Structures are given as structure tokens and as C-alpha cells.
Amino acid sequence: MSGEIRHEWPLFEVFVRAKRGLNHVHVGSLRAADHEMAVHHARDLYTRRNEGVSIWVVRSDHIAASDPGEKAAFFEPSGDKVYRHPTHYTIPDSIPHI
Amino acid sequence: MAFDDAYRALTDHDDDARWAYGTGFADPFAGVPTELPAGVDPADLAAYCLMLGDDALIMSHRLQEWVTRAPELEDELALANIALDLLGQARLLLTRAGQAEGSGRDEDTMAFRREAAEFRHVCLAERADADFAHLVARLLVLSTWRLAAFDRLTASRDPMLAAVAAKGIKEITYHRDYAAQWVVRLGDGTELSHARMAAAAEAIAAPAGELFRPHEVEIRLAAAGVAVDPSTLRAEFDAVLGQVLTAATLDPHIFDTEMYAPADCGAAATMPPGPGAPGGRPPSGRDGEHTAALHDILTEMQSLARAVPGGAW
């Protein structure tokens, strides 16, 4: 269209808490001019069917993420730390409450 | 994958922690008694329910006209939600009106079979929107008034009106907030949007006055503890509007003076005259006095229902 400056609204990521006791879960994104608008839009877009009790929005460009190229270095070192898991330990069945 | 039922294929993705779909749509009116309150003229109660119901029905119609025309897709969702809320309120109130008059007229008979002069909404509801600024200005005025009225109606002696009001408050709070935010953004936006927002507020200031002029029905029912005398809503309305207009860098006193006259409704009245008003005061929308804008709305809204008598939908 014309070459004038465009005022594109920034992108926000939306997180919805489905019910009390659950984490906020990422559900998608939307465009909004500001945070208030983003929360309003998130309510209209992502909770039309009673899906939520709480909403977080955050500007997409404010999210810092791990580098997928570093996936191996980031996540694999925890793969052999089996002693962090309760099933690693053998306890006789006769010992109660443990 | 299983395909006999298209939806079965979805079940292996069911993960409620991820998408907790809303359930438990309970009927908020279960157990609300439908008997009319003692000592109240049923015709008055019916008329009052039509006033509140028609405000919602006609405003919802104007919002429906924005579908596929909203300034941004996110606002399509928001405007549709507001239109749906108001439509839901209208259905309850038109049904209650039918119960009160004991005529057996249901919500659809009320919506699709009445003539223009039987509609009881204020003229602000039927006004066509010249642009988005007009829409949000009307929505701000109507929802601010309605929220104040519903707030008081939760104590109505009519249990059904009280229940409708209690449910409606949550909806209208959001409508008012949505409209207020847009009035502020447009008022305090660009030079162009400021001019358009100011023009819209100016254009609807006079017709807005109609909301606060009590009708005889409202006065009688308010005295009976059923309705609200709208003149008592003025202070709260002025305070809210003043705050929003100030934030929007607009004249906070636009709506202060009551300068309503029926001719301010907009298009020249080419309609057949309404039933008039008692006591020689000028007739208003609450009496069934409307502009050509309502004729356009009803021509559209009632066309199909009237074209297929006895149709099943």
C-alpha cells in the first residue's frame, strides 16, 4: 500500500491459568497497543469458553529463551543424574511412610 | 487414524491440563421465583422490562453491524462478546416482560412482531454509528448508565429483575471498561482521532440526556421498590464520565447539562408518531417515540421472521 509509517501493534504472548492450583500455561499470542488492551484481548480471544481464571500477558520481544542450538549442552547433562529421583533408592517394603 | 467420527481423532490429544475447556455452564436463574411482586401493576413491570430489554436488543443490533468491520481482529472478538452479552440480557428481559403482561408473548414475538411504536429503548441505542468513535462513545454512555442502574436493581423487589441485574453487572463492567479505554486512546491518540472522538462525544451529549428523564412507569415502580428512578443515577454517571473524558483530554463537562430534546435523536422523524406521553411532557423513546433509524433496524431485523410465518428455526 502506501509508504507511510505503519503503526503495527506489538505482539504479546498470553498465559492462562485454567483453574486455581494450576500453572499459567502458554496459549498463544495476540496484537495489542498496550498491556491493558492485551489483557482485554486475551480475555476475549482465549477465554470465550470459561477456560481461565487468570491471565498473564508479556511482550513477545521481552521473552528470553534458551538457544535450541545449545539444547544438548543445556538439557542433556541432567539426564544421568538418576540420584535425583526417588526411585533410585531401595528401601525395604517393611519400612512405613517413606 | 480413526475417522468414523471426526472428533474421535482428537481424543488422543486430550490433555486437560493444557486446554481446560470450560464446563459447568450453570443456569444462573435456576430457582429464581417468577411470580410478580405484590402490589405492582403488571403492565408497568412489563413496560419497564421492555425499556431495559430494548436498550440491550437495539444496541446489540448496532454492535452486530460491526461484525467483519472492526478496526482490528481482536476488536471483532470484543465487540461480538459485548453484542452477545447484551443479546442475552435482552432475551431475559423480553421474556420477563411477556411473563409480566401475561400475554404469552415470548422473546421472539417481542423482538420480531412488535411495531416501532411499541419499542421502549432510548434513542441513543438506535443511533447509527458514523465511525468507531461514535460506537465507543455510545457504548460508554449506555454502559455507564446501565451499570449504575443494574447496581441498584440487584435490590429490586422483582426477583427476576434482581437476578438479571446481578448477572448483568459483571458483563456491563467489562463493556464500560472496554469503551472507556477506547475513548481515552482515541481522545489522547492522534490529532485526527482526538477530533473524531470530540465530535462523537459532542454529537451524542444531547440525546444522552434522555436516559435520565424519568418516565411515569419508572417513577411508579421506583416508589414500589422495583425499578430505579434514572434521575438518581446522574451523579455517578457524571463522575465516571468526567474521569474518562479528562483522561481522554476531552471536555469533561460535555455531558453535564441536560439539553435533551426529542429532535436531537438524529435523523428527522419520518416515522408515524408514537403513542405520545402523558402529562404534556415531550414524548421520548421510553414512550415509543423513535427516529427513522429504528425503522431501518426493524426492516432488517424482522424481515426474515416476518417473511416466513409459522417457520421453524
Next chain:
Amino acid sequence: MTTGEAVFTETIERDQRVEPADWMPDGYRRTMIRQIAQHAHSEIIGMQPEGEWITRAPTLRRKAILLAKVQDEAGHGLYLYSAAETLGADRGDLTRRLIEGRQKYSSIFNYPTHSFADVGVIGWLVDGAAICNQVPLCRSSFGPYARAMIRICKEESFHQRQGYELLLNMMSGTPAQRDMVQDSVNRWWWPSLMMFGPPDADSPNTAQSMAWKIKRHTNDELRQRFVDMTVPQAEALGVTLPDPALRWNAEREHYDFGQPDWDELRRVISGDGPLNRQRLARRRQADEDGAWVREAAAAHAARRSGVPA
């Protein structure tokens, strides 16, 4: 083969999802953006044919249903644009491509809605066909698309049912209403079959899309499923599907059916359908009419945060 390439290939082979930050072939990214964007455009343009009937709906219940349904379509368009944006696409840019006719949308929405029966038939046949197309997409190899499709399919489960219910009611109504339903079925049946795209033999992109697991079934497979699902529904409704060649084939255990007019499909796709111009004009008008509003909101937000727009 680079590491990224190897990981991508393995991800596809193991039927896992590709996520936005992963390495992917340029062709995959381009195909994905195009497919998701066209799907999003279809949802948005698809609001128009039914949207025209909201203000005329004959009962308040039908008005609420239709309004909620058209609203869902706007929502679905947004979920999909949101998925496309994870690949680096920009919604404003995609919208301009749509408005300028550089990206397509489903041709079905270029047909007019002549009566309220069309609202029912669109729900039953058009949404039914869309569901056949969309359910396999819930397992698309691209994660954000697959997740959006799961949500969309779940929400659309009411779309088809409300349409069929409306038709059931209309068939129990006046003779004029029954004629309205049959007339509507006659007009929408063939365009619905075309929604699955050209026959496999003429569908050059299918093989690559199947290999990348962007697509899970061929056009002809899905079309057959749709016909098999729909015929008993038509019988229960009491309408005739306008295809003299339609009959059960006991040997194949499928219905045989005639071929749509593929020349017509090509004409509609290339922009010569009954309402192509009107549909795009409406979308363009809304975008242009809304520009001052969007600019005002951006200016206001910038002023408040102290950052120039």
C-alpha cells in the same frame, strides 16, 4: 547434512513436532507460512457469508448462535495468524498480501448466501468438510499449527452441529422452508467437494507436503471420507444430494460419486468466482477504515510509555 538438517529429518521421521526456533528447510518454512496464512485468511473471509445473516436471524437464539460462531471464526483466524507469526511472518504483512490478492483463501467463501438455510448448510457441509481437512492437521509436524488446530477443531465441534440442527428444524417447518433447505444443498454440495482441492493426480504439492508430514491424507482420500460421512446424514435429514452418480459401492465399501466441475474451481481460485471482489473489498475497507483507530492506539501507548511511536 548439517546437524540442524539431521535433527529436522529425525524429528519428522519420529513423528515429533518441529518448533519455531528449530532449524528447518527454507521450503518447509515457506510452505508452512503460506498454508497457515491461507488458512487464517479463510477463517477471516469466511466470516462474511454467514455474518450477513446475523442481523436478520429469525430468532434470538439463532442470532446468538450465529454471532458466537462468526466470532469463533475471527478467533480461529487469530490463533492461526499467531501460529504463522512464530515463523517470523507478520500479521500486517499477511493481511496486505490477502488484500492485494497475493495470497489465497478457501474458494468456498466466494459463493453467496441466498437464504438462512445457507447458514445451516454451511455449518453442515462446509464446516463438515473443513473438519475432515482439519482433524488430520492436529497432527501437523509444525507444533504451533498443530496446537492451534486442536483448539480450533474442538471449538468447531459446535459449528457443524448447530448447522445440522437448524436444518432439522427447518425440514420440520413449512414446505417453503423445506424447499429452501434443498435449494441450499443443491448450491453448496459441489463447492463443498471442491474444498478438498484438485484430484491427487493434479495436486503437485501433495507429495512434498506428505513427506514433511504437513499433510497426512491426500485430497481424494479426504473427499471420499467426507462423502461417506455425509450421505447418511443427508438421508436422515430428508434432502437429496445433487449427484446422479452417487451410490454405495459394496465392493469398495465406499460411496461412488461424480466429479465436481474442476474448471469452475480454477476460475474461482483465479479470482473469477461470484463474490471474490466483494469479499476482498469488504476486508480492505475494514482494514482502511480501522487504520486511524489503530494508529491512535499506538500513539497513545507510545506517549504513555514515553517512547515515540
